[in-house]
Amino acid sequence: MNATPEAIDHATTVAPARRHATLLHAPRYRGHSYGDNHPLGIPRVSLTIDLIEAYDAITPEEMAVTRKAQPAELEWFHTREYVSVMQRAEALGKVFQRYRDRHNIGNFENPFFAGFFATPATATFGSIQGAEVVLGGQMAFNPAGGMHHAAPDQARGFCYFNDPALAILRLRQAGQRVLYLDIDAHHGDGVEAAFIDDPDVLTVSLHMDTEYGYPFEGGRIEDTGPLGNAVNVPLPKETNDSEFRAAFTRVWGAVLDRWRPDVIVVQAGTDALLPDPLGKFGISTQCFLACIDDVIETSPRHADGTPKLLVLGGGGYHPLALARCWTGVWALLTGRELPAEIPAAGQALLREVDWDMDEEEAWYANLFVSRLDADRSGPVRPELEERLERLFHTHPLLRG
Template identity: 40%
Template sequence: MTGARFIGSNVYRGSRYGKLHPLSIERVPAVIDICRALGWLPPEVYRTSPMAKPAALTGFHSVRYVAALQEAEAAQSVSSEVRERHGLGTLSNPVFPEMYRRPATAAGGGLLAADLVARGGVVHNPGGGTHHGLPDRASGFCYLNEPVLTMQRLLAIGLERIAYVDIDAHHCDGVAIAFEGSRQVRMISVHEAGRWPFTGAAEDDAGGAAINLPVPKGFNDSEFALLLNEVILPAVEAFRPDAIFLQCGADAVTEDPLSRLALSNLCHWRTVAALRPLSPRMIVSGGGGYNPWTTARLWSGVWATLSGAEIPERLPAEVSDILRGLDWSRRGRPSEALLTTLADAPRPGPVRSEIRELARTVGRFVA
């Protein structure tokens, strides 16, 4: 092990947003189980995430909203006024048993991660990455905005420059709102063009704080490599960050139902490895990811990359059994490769002219 630490919690185990919701799947528990079964997660590197106290959430979220979220969990219902004002009790952000405790634990994990890397180091907080949460309302499956709260903590402990890299299939609208115009946080987002929340156009630089890379459907490994090498890495290196926060959403891979991108999980792992030398501190969160098998495999590989573990070509039976035990309300079953390996086969392809043009268009911000 290289000193990397992993943050998890039992609050995620068995927690569901609802039977037919995209987050009706096990994600963080599957990652924990896989990594333990592979011998990658000894007790000394695992930290149990605390649940953030309400006062720790109000650096970004309103006091009224945090109280409404707590009250909704206690009552397991919301009024029409609360639904309208705060976005609680909707199809995307439903009432469910852990609707306050679960996001508050993800946020607490982010705050703990910030404290753990204060003097340097790397942390994986797969329960985090909820980048759509807004100051006064839930949005896009996100009740609280863990990346914003975590970066606010990093700044509060004295860091001056943070590079926020987001490779989720959806644009990080909540983070962009929080740090618009910032000279301390440089945001770089790769996301599918024309997909909800329909923000993050290439010409939108969030007041000079953001580089947005909206990509077309079918976005492949070769195209990702071009943007990583020609835009993302140079931009991060030029910023000279005191810390890097990588939001490593797993929904840009081919098998995910909520995007039309075509990446392998190798892109995410290569991003982790390439960013790590560019700052003394790094936090890697989860994010999107709505296929239980691809998400568990991808985030397990993130931890292997951070901790220096060797990913086997074929999984031992004990780990395959964990993957076989996952369920999904959608039709269809995973391919055998998704049950017996962690690494996807590469998914290269032609680099389209619109990707090259996108790299040239945003290149003016790399300085």
């Protein structure tokens, strides 16, 4: 039997979700991190907040300043040795070779920089704090979070601490059954591995096929875990709007209906957008936002109608595309209708960013004037349809 988006259809027949949220931030995100010539050496959180403010789309009451996670909090998931090494390296101003070899830090992938421990520890507590905000009755957005590759004793894929795993652990401490959705272009391998033996956490990842995309292993349809609590949807190169929506809608409706979570955590990395230099997809901002909107409308809710939803950042290596998209995410979480045309102050802000990597592309000029893109619909290729059929015929949660 093919799964249909029944959960989405059913949810839209009830009252619309009550939309109010808290945005987690910290002053240190305005500092330069990761160093020069690194994909994350670009403005991300600060640029997003500045663009939101250019739209006059946030109030002081909707923002909360976060702090560094304490070692004891990080050790819910990470080893004591690894946390100690991260602190020691920041204090010494360097990474010893033995730490580089053992923990995969201090190299090009996961470089040393000022705030080497403090910056990722702050982003990590933002996600823990976001989980507490959700438990307290509101939605939360931590754009600095979403570092989904980190392992208990190693940095991986630009990720030092696995804040999604720690946020989920905070929700599990409160007895919550969690559905984790990852729409970053890269497989959410670190989070999947963290909960592969937890029968009350389901991880769902739509990502570049690891035959051609990082982490270059895992993330296959067959990788369901011993409990069947991992759903992986590897997508082909150049996935378009129609294909991404087809895959998302079919999978999301089915897992929501069959898993019946208490709370949702979404990793909303923007590297699936067409302009992203590290992604291999071709989806538009509005396709991405349509998926987030579906999640908001179909999430489990508090008694007052507020979705039990935590949204985290993640990948995203094109600052202009990222800031436009995450501004749209914030608008959806707070029920604001933003014009597509970027305000003059926002256009000036974006033009100040040192970014000319794709200035010869036909869509480049639009990045500065509109927060939305040209429609990128197209045919749904038989290759994708075959993958979805295989997923729904073989996965223990979805087949039947």
